[in-house]
Amino acid sequence: MNEIRPQPTAANNPQPESFRPPFPVFTESTDRLMHAVQGRFTMALSPASLGLAYLDWLVHLMNSPGKMGELAQNAAAKALPLMRYAAASAAGQTDPDPFVPLAQDSRFASAEWQKYPYNVLSQAFLYTEQWWHYATTNIRGVSRHRQQVVEFAARQLLDVFSPANFPLTNPDVLKVTLEQGGQNLARGWQNYCDDLLRQATGRDYAPDPRYTPGQGVACTPGKVVYRNKLIELIQYAPTTETVHPEPILIVPAWIMKYYILDLSPANSMVRWLVGQGHTVFMISWKNPTAEDRDLGMSDYRRLGIMAALDAINAIVPETKVHATGYCLGGTLLSIAASEMSRDGDDRLASVTLLAAQTDFEDAGEIMLFIDESQVAYLEDVMWDQGFLDTKQMAGAFQLLRSNDLVWSRMVRHYFLGEADHGNDLMAWNADATRMPYRMHSEYLRRLFLDNSLAKGRFNVDGRPIALTDIRAPICAVGTTKDHVAPWKSVYKIGILTDTDVTFILCSGGHNAGIVSEPGHKGRSFQISTQADADKYVDPDTWVLVTPVQQGSWWSAWSAWLAERSGARVAPPPLGTKDYPPLTEAPGSYVLMG
Numbered sequence: 001m002n003e004i005r006p007q008p009t010a011a012n013n014p015q016p017e018s019f020r021p022p023f024p025v026f027t028e029s030t031d032r033l034m035h036a037v038q039g040r041f042t043m044a045l046s047p048a049s050l051g052l053a054y055l056d057w058l059v060h061l062m063n064s065p066g067k068m069g070e071l072a073q074n075a076a077a078k079a080l081p082l083m084r085y086a087a088a089s090a091a092g093q094t095d096p097d098p099f100v101p102l103a104q105d106s107r108f109a110s111a112e113w114q115k116y117p118y119n120v121l122s123q124a125f126l127y128t129e130q131w132w133h134y135a136t137t138n139i140r141g142v143s144r145h146r147q148q149v150v151e152f153a154a155r156q157l158l159d160v161f162s163p164a165n166f167p168l169t170n171p172d173v174l175k176v177t178l179e180q181g182g183q184n185l186a187r188g189w190q191n192y193c194d195d196l197l198r199q200a201t202g203r204d205y206a207p208d209p210r211y212t213p214g215q216g217v218a219c220t221p222g223k224v225v226y227r228n229k230l231i232e233l234i235q236y237a238p239t240t241e242t243v244h245p246e247p248i249l250i251v252p253a254w255i256m257k258y259y260i261l262d263l264s265p266a267n268s269m270v271r272w273l274v275g276q277g278h279t280v281f282m283i284s285w286k287n288p289t290a291e292d293r294d295l296g297m298s299d300y301r302r303l304g305i306m307a308a309l310d311a312i313n314a315i316v317p318e319t320k321v322h323a324t325g326y327c328l329g330g331t332l333l334s335i336a337a338s339e340m341s342r343d344g345d346d347r348l349a350s351v352t353l354l355a356a357q358t359d360f361e362d363a364g365e366i367m368l369f370i371d372e373s374q375v376a377y378l379e380d381v382m383w384d385q386g387f388l389d390t391k392q393m394a395g396a397f398q399l400l401r402s403n404d405l406v407w408s409r410m411v412r413h414y415f416l417g418e419a420d421h422g423n424d425l426m427a428w429n430a431d432a433t434r435m436p437y438r439m440h441s442e443y444l445r446r447l448f449l450d451n452s453l454a455k456g457r458f459n460v461d462g463r464p465i466a467l468t469d470i471r472a473p474i475c476a477v478g479t480t481k482d483h484v485a486p487w488k489s490v491y492k493i494g495i496l497t498d499t500d501v502t503f504i505l506c507s508g509g510h511n512a513g514i515v516s517e518p519g520h521k522g523r524s525f526q527i528s529t530q531a532d533a534d535k536y537v538d539p540d541t542w543v544l545v546t547p548v549q550q551g552s553w554w555s556a557w558s559a560w561l562a563e564r565s566g567a568r569v570a571p572p573p574l575g576t577k578d579y580p581p582l583t584e585a586p587g588s589y590v591l592m593g
Helices: 024-042 047-062 065-090 118-135 144-160 171-180 183-201 269-275 297-315 328-342 365-369 372-385 390-400 402-415 424-430 437-449 487-491 539-545 553-563
Strands: 222-227 231-236 248-251 280-285 321-326 348-354 474-479 501-506 524-530 548-550
Touching (some): 047 065, 065 118, 144 365, 171 402, 231 297, 269 280
Parallel strands (some): 248 321, 321 348
């Protein structure tokens, strides 16, 4: 009888020594270096992530004969009204457009696009766009994330071939060319050559001198009262005889410079708050270099928020603080507030989160660029550099709004010959910062991939924190057109905490909706407060039952802060003996390139 022997396994048949990788560190470094080199040509996007998404979609589509039959039927059914429309247009008739672009798509909005044959070209493009949307969505078995990636990639490829992107098929370009005798194309060629030269030499655009920090923007008077290797803390000079006793600490996002909240004097949130009788402190983050590669999220919390609170408590002693965080700064503030509550630190009078997420399950279109493959690839790019470069971040955000930031600019800049007319918000947007390797890796993995904060698995100093520990009242602000922090995601703070939450939904996008000063035309907002004991109201119901108010949400927020503040007192000094003024605002970190 033949002896039955167990099959070898990893436990009872260890891998021979000769087959083990002799240099694991070397081989890993080789792989990471290759990914880092690739990333320079792919805008730090992982080819594997895109390839896997495409294969997931393609294999499931090929195995779905019913879906393919529907696609063929859909193509034929929608082709008939397109052909009737084309025939009617050629005959001089004006039939209604069979296909309507999305609300945010303004490529074919001008009257010139209603003339034959350009109306047919635009309708044919919209027909193709809608068909591909149908082809890349609602396929059984495809993972939600990969379906979104494929749909997004198909849309990006289609946008390349939009008739609006070519001079001979864009009636607006042809009209201007005839009116200007081709001078627009000559200017556009010069613009193109200038851009090409900048790319070849690596030279950035010259900053707009009208919006230099300390002059046109970030010019609210104040002093830098504290500095460490990561932040400068600015205390702004009072402009009223009395102030609310509780100061405001603003924690901006470190992905950009802080002065989004201190733009021109007319739309500076800081200047406006000071004028309302608030003592305002602002964190100005250092722009990290390769030497800062090992700074992590704990460093940003400890050297940022906690160090700033210690300085404020010394300057304004025995007084609680209204803490306010914007975007990533708001997420970090929620972490710090949870840790403080866990450890019995009750220095916060309130917490305000401006377009800041605490639950990343539905974190908007930015999630298209975040999965295990993409994060690992991005980590390798940052591992080589020590940081995530500003151009790599800008590339991802440009893809999210390619019609506005890529193709529309190309048409205006190269075909219409228009110069880029900047404003304070555009100047700030171009003044990007880098992000350290360790911090950004931790941020992507712990928050976006694992969603640890919302699930109570986020560790601070070796122990988990929970948003439910926060007892200070919360004001959360979302914006209706936010593609970075969708308002329904921001709204989730109401079910993640056990405190009173006031939610404000204001018109506008991630930046422009927050920078919404009183007097800004066309602004509106909705506001309501849910006490901890109140029953849950879902966001779709909330937006229907909450009255819309015209004007800026700033006034409502200032009133909310005032209700949670004491009687007004004399302004505190700018700095103290232990925290003496170091230099005039805006300080030196904001000027670092």
